[in-house]
Amino acid sequence: MENQKTGFIPLYRSVLKQPWSKDVFLRTLWDNLLLNAARQPYTASFKGRQWPLQTGQLVTTSADLGLNLCDRNGEPASRHAVDRMLSFFEKEGMISTAGERRKGTVITITNYALYAQKIDNLPAHKAEHNGEHYPEHNKPSNGAGLEGDAAHNPAQIAALKPAHHEQQGNNNNKNIKRSSSENSGESSDTRLKKFLSAHPEAAIYTPNAAKWGNSEDLRCAEWLFSVVQSIAPSARKPNYAAWANDVRLMRERDLRTHREIAQLFQWACSDSFWKGNVLCPATLREKWLQLDIKRSKMRTGESVIRPKIDFNNTDWIEGVFDENLR
Known part of the structure; x- marks a missing residue:
């Protein structure tokens, strides 16, 4: 109920089918970006400057994002680690960035409207069981993995069966596309064309496009x-x-x-x-x-070479015996 008072976003189960979702830091950073993006245009005050933001944007720095990505010992992620993660999201088409990394970066969530639709008069637990968290037809999310659009009212929900939309959500997932097409008897040529359409950057691949x-x-x-x-x-x-x-x-x-x-x-x-x-x-x-x-x-010279021992040298015996015991 508290989430409903302060605002919420839907998280789509299809994200679990994305390879990168197994990385705890990537998953957490992605969730944080979604949760902190502006739900409507406003001007943010950040580091002494005013930043006009549009829906789906936030202004931050890699260092600030790292403070919310801590390991079990409470150690925050480094700025460089966050930069690499943001670059990964950019390559996947999930975000775009503008500005200086240290003074303030405006991050824009691609297709943010698909993640932040408000569901009026519908409790969260009821929404989950009525299927509105599954994607609207033919609206994939540019590889983000959290594709989908929330239903806008109970009438839409009643018209769309959960099982059908679960399948639709799976079909929008890049990794599931191949397996679902194979089950439907789709030809290998068609599957290959779909793969190349989804991955135009592919320069080499196995016949089944698995690698x-x-x-x-x-x-x-x-x-x-x-x-x-x-x-x-x-x-x-x-x-x-x-x-x-x-x-x-x-x-x-x-x-x-x-x-x-x-x-x-x-x-x-x-x-x-x-x-x-x-x-x-x-x-x-x-x-x-x-x-x-x-x-x-x-590189640091931590591996130290052990000195050679001369077993014929008896200088080490000096001082071992007390003078009174001689």
């Missing part, structure tokens, strides 16, 4: 294999679609840059231990934390 990457992902994958060839000239050419897919996953889900991927892979292939164990981007992603920790230790 893919853009041109930069592919370029990075080819460079990684050149590093492998430098230490193993007889290495067989890999499945570049799979390699590019792993690079893409590191970029999109783990928020790594292509430069960071290349640098850590090159270091691993030059390390005396790891160079025989990290020979593909999938392993790099799996072992990223261990690799990064060891590389950091070596």
Whole structure:
């Protein structure tokens, strides 16, 4: 009831089907952006300036957003980490940004109206069971994952059955599109066309489009294999679609840059231990934390070389015995 007094937004279940939703920080940041965006135009006072905001906009900084993204120890997320998350949302078409990162950034939620429709005279628990939290026909959310439009009145709700809209919500989800089309007997050519329509940036992909990457992902994958060839000239050419897919996953889900991927892979292939164990981007992603920790230790000189012991030298015995015991 308190939420209804201060305003609320619907959260659509289809967000759970988005790969990035498993990242707690991404999910929380997205929820915070939705909850703090302006419901109607107004002028905000922020850092000594007046900011005219439109519906679906908020003004903030990465540092301020990080203060609301804390780990279990209460440590807030860094400004750089928030910047990477915001960049991810921009690439997904979920937001757009304008302004200076530190002095104030205006963030605009794409299709915010789909998330903030007010449901008059309808309790929250009743709304959930009557299906208005499912998307309106043919209105996907540009990859945001929280697609949909709330129904506006009980008459609309009665006319739209929940089961039908659950299926419609699933169909609007990019990941579910493939499986639902396969179940309907859709041809592989049609599925491929739909995939390419949804991912025009795809430069390489497997026949079923389960694995893919853009041109930069592919370029990075080819460079990684050149590093492998430098230490193993007889290495067989890999499945570049799979390699590019792993690079893409590191970029999109783990928020790594292509430069960071290349640098850590090159270091691993030059390390005396790891160079025989990290020979593909999938392993790099799996072992990223261990690799990064060891590389950091070596950079700071934390790994100290133990001194050699001369067992024939008896100088250490001096001072061991008390003079009175001789």
